[in-house]
Amino acid sequence: MSGQSLFMCNVHASQNTAASHYQRMHIITNTHTHHALTIGLNRALNQGFLRHEAAKSRLTFFAVTPAREFNQRSLSGRIIFASLNFSLLLEIPVHSGQSAPMQGCLGRVSWLAVFLGMATAAFAQAWTRLPRTELYGNEYLRLSQWAEAYKFDLRTQGDTAIVTSRWSRLVFKADSRQAEIRGVVVHLSVPVARQGNEFFIGTMDVATVLQPLLFNVNSPKVTVRSICIDPGHGGKDPGNLEGKFQEKRYTLLLAQELQKALKAAGLKATLSRSTDIYHDPADRPSIARRQKADLLVSLHYNSAADSSARGIETYCMTPAKASSTNARGEGTNTGAYPANSFDPHNILLAWHVQNAMVQKLGLPDRGVRRARFAVLRFSAMPAILVEGGFMSNPADMARIADATHRKKMAQAIADGILAYKKAIESP
Ligand SMILES: [Zn+2]
Missing domain, CATH: 3.30.780 (Translation Initiation Factor Eif1)
Known part of the structure; x- marks a missing residue:
């Protein structure tokens, strides 16, 4: 042999x-x-x-x-x-x-x-031996060769490429950063490229999206026993405002529900703030560290100038050298941070939480996205930031203010965290 x-x-x-x-x-x-x-x-x-x-x-x-x-x-x-x-x-x-x-x-x-x-x-890591191609200033792999390396099936039709395997279905669109990975929208770092019938996927996206989401990432060993829940904003910082509604109030209410749900599942769950007080976003990761948390989950609600924007987003730290998905410009440089050492766990956690929310709440899937928000980039543990709906959208706002919906959303986030825990703790 x-x-x-x-x-x-x-x-x-x-x-x-x-x-x-x-x-x-x-x-x-x-x-x-x-x-x-x-x-x-x-x-x-x-x-x-x-x-x-x-x-x-x-x-x-x-x-x-x-x-x-x-x-x-x-x-x-x-x-x-x-x-x-x-x-x-x-x-x-x-x-x-x-x-x-x-x-x-x-x-x-x-x-x-x-x-x-x-x-x-x-x-x-078989993909690392595949030939690379430089296109439009980015490094790519041929999707067909990547699929072949893992015995996945690839079908292309027009500007769409679909990769299927026993457990997975991946949908890519030419010239798009938006992919569908196992039923969840995931924003890639570089657009998928196409030349004729040949599709190309960014090497960076293979490394930071496909590999961690499709294969085991249980090394280095990370366990999940304790979660720090971070209700966004507070005190002098109300967050988004919509009439009488203040984001800081609803993030705290959601955090309290999530804490109950996680405790009911046997996990330790702490809050970065349990009252209406202000913490600088950059200080929140150290609060989580002092609480000896294994995960940091920051909760926010969105707002957009276009009131038709609605649905759920989950952010995780942008990989080093990649550009973020967030439009607000925070941390737009492309440097590396210590938080990048958790890249595989960050995206896996974000995927599971986004998946659970979209499946269980039936709200529009705006995808797993990337940002170098302070709460993410200074984190000393896997971290995500959930945007649980748009305060600027009347239907979303009604749900945000509704206690029953909030409870369901908290349970969905908890289910996502538990699914992540199960995935990384599997042998
Ligand atoms: Zn916010």
Whole structure:
């Protein structure tokens, strides 16, 4: 078995309920892969760890260790495969949050690929070996080559390119920074380019959007036990004003509901302010740090000159060198900040929270966006800023002022945080 060769196959694991003391895994392979797997498995077989039955293109093995000695996490195969010197590339299924059914049995777990003799991380980084192209002053990869590297399916029609895989559907539009990633609008750093039928995606967007959203980002190890909720504005700073309505009042009310929802889910949740007092936005990350929070979630409501603008946005820190999505000009330089060390977690958290809000509230999805807001760029932990609706839009404002809607929004944000927690804490 060549340690450096790449073998792709689909792995389907299913729990054998008839023999509950054993875990059975069916590995559907091609002949070539099957041969390599067999050699690898034999090592473990020699140690008495596994026994197996092999057929020509179908291989079944049994973990001899009684199933009850494995907890659910280890059942995901890491223990078994690690002992075989196999690494798994995990294309992570979407967890839609607290209300989603738990992946309670192995039968519902699938692995996209088995990658022999190399580390999981190295495989997830396969895109780094793809050729780069310079277009319009930005560096791009061919979307077709990126899709091929991960065995994703690519279809193009006119100015639209759709990439599909077992867990994901990605929609790109030529000359647009707006993509749809697993059902959520995500703003890219550079527009998707097209030449004839060939689509190109910015290298920066592959690194800072696609990889963290499609593959596991549980390294370096980050856990989620405590969340600092930051109600925007306060005291002398009312935030957006719409008639008698002040943003600072509604961000605090939403924060208090979110705190209840997170506590009910067993997490620690603190507030950066619990009364109508002023903190400089740049000081809020240090409040979160003093509270020993693992995440910082800042809550705001939007306003626009055009009163028809409505819907929900979630911001996370702009990657180094990229330009932001926000139109207000704060932090428009393209430098790097310490907060950029959390880039993969920032976007994953933003995606999960935006996804939960859009799914559960049915409001327009204005997307995951990028900004170097002070509360984000000085953060010493993964951080997002939620814009929960437009005070300048009468229908949005009515919802913002409505206690029942506020409770639902708080629960949706909490569900998003829980889905993120589950995603990063999965093995
Ligand atoms: Zn605000």
